[in-house]
Amino acid sequence: MKKALLVVWLMTLSMAVAAPRATAQGGAVKLNAAGATFPTPIYTKWFDVYHTAHPNIEINYQSIGSGGGIRQLQSGTVDFGASDGPMSDEQLAQSKFKILHFPTVLGAVVPTYNIAGITGELNFTQKALAGIYLGTITKWNDPEIAKANPGVNLPAADIVVVHRSDGSGTSYIWTDFLSKVSDDWKTKVGKANTSVNWPVGLGGKGNEGVTGLVKQTPNAIGYIELIYAVQNSIPYGKVQNAAGKFVKADLASVTAAAAADAKNIPDDFRVSITNAPGPTVYPISSFTWLLIPAQIQDAAKRDAIKDFLKWMVTDGQKFNEGLTYAQLPKEVIARETKAISLIQ
Amino acid sequence: MSAAATTLAHEVPPQAGPRAFLHRLRQGDQIAHLLTLTFAAVILLLTSMLVYELWINSHLSRTQFGWAFFWTKVWDPNFDNFGAAPFIYGTLVTSAVALLLAVPLGLASAIFLSELAPRKVSDSISFLIDLLAAVPSVIYGLLGIFIVVPLMRTTLGPLLINTVGNVPYIGVLFRGPNYGVGFLTAGIVLAIMVVPFIISVSREVLLTVPREQREAAMALGATRWESTWQVVVPWARTGIMGSVFLALARALGETMAVTMVIGNAAAIKASLLAPGDTIASTIANQFTEATGDLYLSSLIELGLVLFLITFILNGLARILIVATERGGGRPA
Numbered sequence: 001m002k003k004a005l006l007v008v009w010l011m012t013l014s015m016a017v018a019a020p021r022a023t024a025q026g027g028a029v030k031l032n033a034a035g036a037t038f039p040t041p042i043y044t045k046w047f048d049v050y051h052t053a054h055p056n057i058e059i060n061y062q063s064i065g066s067g068g069g070i071r072q073l074q075s076g077t078v079d080f081g082a083s084d085g086p087m088s089d090e091q092l093a094q095s096k097f098k099i100l101h102f103p104t105v106l107g108a109v110v111p112t113y114n115i116a117g118i119t120g121e122l123n124f125t126q127k128a129l130a131g132i133y134l135g136t137i138t139k140w141n142d143p144e145i146a147k148a149n150p151g152v153n154l155p156a157a158d159i160v161v162v163h164r165s166d167g168s169g170t171s172y173i174w175t176d177f178l179s180k181v182s183d184d185w186k187t188k189v190g191k192a193n194t195s196v197n198w199p200v201g202l203g204g205k206g207n208e209g210v211t212g213l214v215k216q217t218p219n220a221i222g223y224i225e226l227i228y229a230v231q232n233s234i235p236y237g238k239v240q241n242a243a244g245k246f247v248k249a250d251l252a253s254v255t256a257a258a259a260a261d262a263k264n265i266p267d268d269f270r271v272s273i274t275n276a277p278g279p280t281v282y283p284i285s286s287f288t289w290l291l292i293p294a295q296i297q298d299a300a301k302r303d304a305i306k307d308f309l310k311w312m313v314t315d316g317q318k319f320n321e322g323l324t325y326a327q328l329p330k331e332v333i334a335r336e337t338k339a340i341s342l343i344q
Numbered sequence: 345m346s347a348a349a350t351t352l353a354h355e356v357p358p359q360a361g362p363r364a365f366l367h368r369l370r371q372g373d374q375i376a377h378l379l380t381l382t383f384a385a386v387i388l389l390l391t392s393m394l395v396y397e398l399w400i401n402s403h404l405s406r407t408q409f410g411w412a413f414f415w416t417k418v419w420d421p422n423f424d425n426f427g428a429a430p431f432i433y434g435t436l437v438t439s440a441v442a443l444l445l446a447v448p449l450g451l452a453s454a455i456f457l458s459e460l461a462p463r464k465v466s467d468s469i470s471f472l473i474d475l476l477a478a479v480p481s482v483i484y485g486l487l488g489i490f491i492v493v494p495l496m497r498t499t500l501g502p503l504l505i506n507t508v509g510n511v512p513y514i515g516v517l518f519r520g521p522n523y524g525v526g527f528l529t530a531g532i533v534l535a536i537m538v539v540p541f542i543i544s545v546s547r548e549v550l551l552t553v554p555r556e557q558r559e560a561a562m563a564l565g566a567t568r569w570e571s572t573w574q575v576v577v578p579w580a581r582t583g584i585m586g587s588v589f590l591a592l593a594r595a596l597g598e599t600m601a602v603t604m605v606i607g608n609a610a611a612i613k614a615s616l617l618a619p620g621d622t623i624a625s626t627i628a629n630q631f632t633e634a635t636g637d638l639y640l641s642s643l644i645e646l647g648l649v650l651f652l653i654t655f656i657l658n659g660l661a662r663i664l665i666v667a668t669e670r671g672g673g674r675p676a
Contacts, residue, residue, distance in 0.1 A: 065632030067640075091635065160523060165608030165625075167421075167633025190422030194633040197420035202525055202619050203608025205629060212489060217497070217523060 027056060029304040034062040035069020035082030038169045038225060039288045042105055042323050043082065046316050050308055057304045066169055066194065073099065073291050079301060081291035084169020085176075085192065086270035098294035100343065101269040102309060102336055103287035106258055106326035108226040108249045109173045110236035110284070114214050115140060115155060122237040123148040123246040126275075126283075129239065130182030132159055132221060134189070135200035140219060148246070155219065162213045162222035165203025167194040173286040174223045177274040192272070226254065227324045241283040242275050249282040254326035257285035262331035267339070285326075295344045302343065309340045395651065402645035404638055413645060419610040419626075421634070426642035428649050430610040434527065434620040435653065438602060439595040441531025441616065442538055447588055449535070450542025454584075457543070458550035459572045470547055477540035485604035488533040493605055496532075497524030501617055504528075520615040525607035528616040533601050538591035545590060549583030550576060582665055589661040596654055599624040623650040 040063040047059040064072075066083040073081035074095050086101055111124055128144045131137030137144055141154040164171045176192030178185045189196050202217075204210035207228040214222040226249045229236050238246040247253050260278040265271045275283045292309070296302035313333045320327045328336075409416065409426065416427020453473075457466045501522035509518040553576045561571035577584070607619020608629065623646050634640045 067633040067635040070635060088635075158521065165603060165621075166629040167631075169633075190420075193422050194635065195421045195630050197418065197422065197610070201609065202523055203621075203629075205603055205608070209604070213525070216489075216494060 027300060029057045029300050031057070031059045031080070031301060031304060032062075032078045033059060033069075033080045033082060033290075034064050034072045034078045035291070036066045036084045036169055036288055037063040038084050038107055039082065039105055039325070041227075042320060042325050045319050045323065046312060049319065050311060050316070053311075054304075054307075057308070059308070065167065066172075067167065070291065073293075079296075080293070080305065082289065083291055084286070084288050085172040085194065086272075086289060087291065100292045100294050100339065101289045102292060102313075102339065103258075103269050103328060103332060104290050104312060105288055105320055106254050106285055106328065107169075107173070107288060108254045108257075108282055108285045108326070109170055109177075109223050110226050110229050110249045111221060111223050111239065112211065112214055112229060112234055112236045113221040114217065115157075115219055118152060118154070119235070120152065121235065121248065122152065123240070124237050125240045126181035130178050130185050132161060133163070133178060133198075133200070134182070134184055135161070136184075148240070157219040160217050160220040161198075161201030162204055162210050162217070162220050163198050163201050164210060164223075165205050168206075169194065169286075169288065170207065170223065170225050171195065173274065173284060176272050176286070177284045180272075180275045226250075230324045239283055241279070241281050242277050243279040243281070245279045247280065247282045249284070251321060251324070251326045253280055253282035254285045255329055257281045257283070258287065258326075258332060259329035262329055262335075265332065265335070267335075269336070269339070292343060294342070306340055306343055309343075310337065313337060313340075395648075398644055398648040398651060402641050402648050404641035405645040406641075408638060409642075413642075414649070417612060421630075421636070421639050424636060424638050426638070428623070428646055430612050431621055431623040431626050431646060432649060432653070433612045434530075434606065435596060435622040435624070435650070437527050437616070437620070438530045438534055438606065438622055439592060441528060442534035442595045443588065443592060445532065445535035446539045446542055446591060450539045450587070450591070451546060451584065453539075453543045454546035454550055455572060455577070458547045459568070459576065466547075470544065473540045473543050477544060481537065481598060481601040482604075484533055484537050485601035487536070488529065488601060488605040492529055492532055493524040496526075496529050496617075497522060504617070516614045517616045520613070520618060522617045523607060523619060525605050526615075526617050526619050527606065527613075530602045530606040530620075530622070531616070533605050534595045534598060537598065537601060538594050541591045541594060542587045545587030546580070546584045549580040549587070552583075553579045581668055585661070585665055585668070589658065592657060592661075593654060596650070596657070597624050598622075599628045603629060623647075623653075 040061070043061050043063075047061055051058055061082075062078075066085060069078070069081035069083055070087060070091060072078045074091075081099075082104075084107075087099065092099060111122075111129065113122065122145075125144060125148050128137060128142070128148065131142070131144055138159055139156055140159055141156045146152075146154055163174075172192050172194045175185075175189070175196055179189070179191050189199060202213055204213040204222065207224045210222040210224055211228070211232070211234060214220045224234065224236075226236075228234070236249070238248045241247050256278060257273045257276045260276040260281050261271075261273065269287070269289065271287070273285055273287065276285070290309070292305060296305065313328065313336050317327045317333070405413065405426065413426065413428050414432065415429050416425070417429045418425050418427050419430065420426070457469060461469070501524065504518040505522060509515045557575050557579055558571050561575040562568075566574065602622050603625035606621060606625060608621050608625065609619040610621050610626070611618070613620065627643055627646055627650075631640075631643055634643055
């Protein structure tokens with residue numbers, strides 16, 4: 001018994017001693033990152049592929065949520081962070097060092113619903129979605145919904161509204177859209193946020209929680225990530241964009257949202273692309289960002305991060321569509337490449 | 345160790361043997377005393393550190409909202425206005441529902457298992473019950489989502505609304521829209537989760553009641569049921585109450601299963617069929633994405649409030665136990 005314990009103890013000890021030595025070979029760089037959960041699949045893929053190509057660089061990513069990513073970056077416990085919503089001016093002012101935003105991939109949020117007898121795609125006007133989530137539109141046969149869906153026999157049933165119960169980037173994008181298209185939403189519920197004080201409805205935890213509630217509850221409506229909907233073949237509706245067209249979310253219409261206003265994207269990339277102009281644009285789209293310190297003291301880490309970012313906006317983008325993330329438009333990539341060279 | 349002790353015992357003069365042995369034994373006592381004291385102190389230290397951390401980190405929220413935090417009904421991260429009232433309400437209501445359902449069920453099962461069932465049946469059933477107590481809560485949450493929620497929405501909910509809902513006074517508890525998720529559903533799932541604790545502990549306690557107690561009652565002409573209900577159960581009262589408070593503690597702090605079936609709405613509604621939220625579930629849901637300092641601080645203060653509720657209820661439990669002991673039953 002004692003011998004066995006001793007062996008275990010020695011093994012742990014030797015591993016503890018051996019581990020740092022292994023990484024020290026050939027100027028290995030170990031980077032720690034933390035943040036958003038929404039882009040985790042593509043980030044994991046990227047960091048893995050990049051590590052295979054550059055065996056001396058290892059990136060460890062913890063998907064603890066955008067809020068946690070921002071806090072850990074500010075306190076210096078990680079080398080870079082990731083967030084589904086851009087940091088606010090207030091958060092940037094609180095940080096002891098300058099933080100840069102780099103868009104990585106695009107995502108979208110789609111409305112899903114469960115109404116007996118309706119299998120086709122419903123059209124949602126901007127007013128309809130805002131009204132439903134504000135609790136001012138309460139029946140499925142409300143004129144605001146009916147007029148966008150001619151020929152569909154909508155029931156006179158009460159709408160059961162489902163939202164996320166956990167703080168999430170998905171809610172951020174959804175409320176960002178609602179606060180842009182509805183003044184009532186802006187004054188009553190407020191700006192985009194990962195959690196808000198929902199005027200109506202039930203909360204489900206995660207995309208799977210919302211989907212579960214919508215599937216189970218007759219006459220329910222909820223919102224989920226496009227990726228989740230596609231991967232699980234969950235039907236979802238079309239949403240009216242700024243040009244008045246009803247557009248179904250897919251990789252093309254989401255990239256179009258980012259390309260639509262690419263020239264007007266500010267130099268710090270902190271931009272919301274919900275309700276972007278253009279007839280082919282899906283209006284509930286968003287970037288997700290990596291948060292990188294503007295100045296990195298450790299030269300090896302700085303070079304590794306810069307090299308990874310360059311790879312990410314070029315070769316890395318090829319992996320996006322396999323995981324149903326929309327690619328960054330060319331204009332954005334060109335501007336990002338310029339910004340990467342400014343990291344010191 | 346023992347080999348060394350025997351050689352040592354042989355080396356010292358024979359007449360000093362027993363005394364040296366006693367001395368060594370006393371030394372062992374001291375070591376054991378010190379060791380156990382250290383562990384006990386660690387528990388104390390852990391608890392006080394926990395309270396300290398919660399207190400320090402909730403500073404921002406405490407200074408901003410003061411006592412109003414307890415009765416403010418709004419939880420609005422966008423306008424930085426936070427109050428714990430809906431979550432305190434949800435925590436207390438779901439736990440109360442859970443105990444109301446679980447205590448009679450658990451106690452009845454425990455009495456059956458300890459007093460009436462053949463020993464073999466009793467032992468194998470208790471083994472299964474102990475297994476139930478070890479099932480992770482997310483499994484109970486899934487059970488809730490796939491069985492209790494649909495049952496509630498299609499059968500139980502409408503039934504309650506159409507029958508009890510029409511009764512004056514208590515009818516208000518069973519009215520309004522019925523989504524399947526809500527306080528009652530969460531209470532039912534919690535009841536299923538805590539009932540194994542009540543059965544398992546109560547059965548053990550009932551089994552420790554001396555045989556003579558039962559025999560004496562029978563000798564006085566009591567039926568089996570009379571001896572059980574009037575002698576055995578009162579004798580075991582303290583232990584049974586202990587099991588109930590253990591169950592309450594689990595119900596108060598349960599996170600995963602509750603958040604899956606309660607509907608997660610920060611609202612205080614009279615109807616048990618309405619969606620609500622609890623303290624533990626809110627913290628688990630919102631902690632990772634809480635970006636603002638005040639927001640985070642308020643979530644930590646929620647933790648402090650839950651600690652306070654647990655502390656008060658445990659205190660009340662102690663008082664209740666002391667009071668009932670004085671009132672008879674098991675001799676002190």
